[in-house]
Amino acid sequence: MLWTLLIGGIAGWLAGKIMRGEGFGVIVDILVGVVGGWLGGWLFGKLGIHMGNGLIGSLIVALIGSVILIWLVHMIKGKN
DSSP: OHHHHHHHHHHHHHHHHHHHSSOSOHHHHHHHHHHHHHHHHHHHHHHTOOOOSSHHHHHHHHHHHHHHHHHHHHHHHTOO
């Protein structure tokens, strides 16, 4: 659970920086990272891509999932 929060927090923070230059706040960044990690894991699984079980692979998957999640939120809100 601690690793999930740590990886989620880092991924959410990085995704916030990549997508709009600033995050949503610590708690929301962690939530975005955790949900993004789940989304990335699901998406990579559907595509048959395996990044490994290590810290770097998990972080990459969570980051990509978080970026996709933020992008979807921006599309729904009408922000490009």
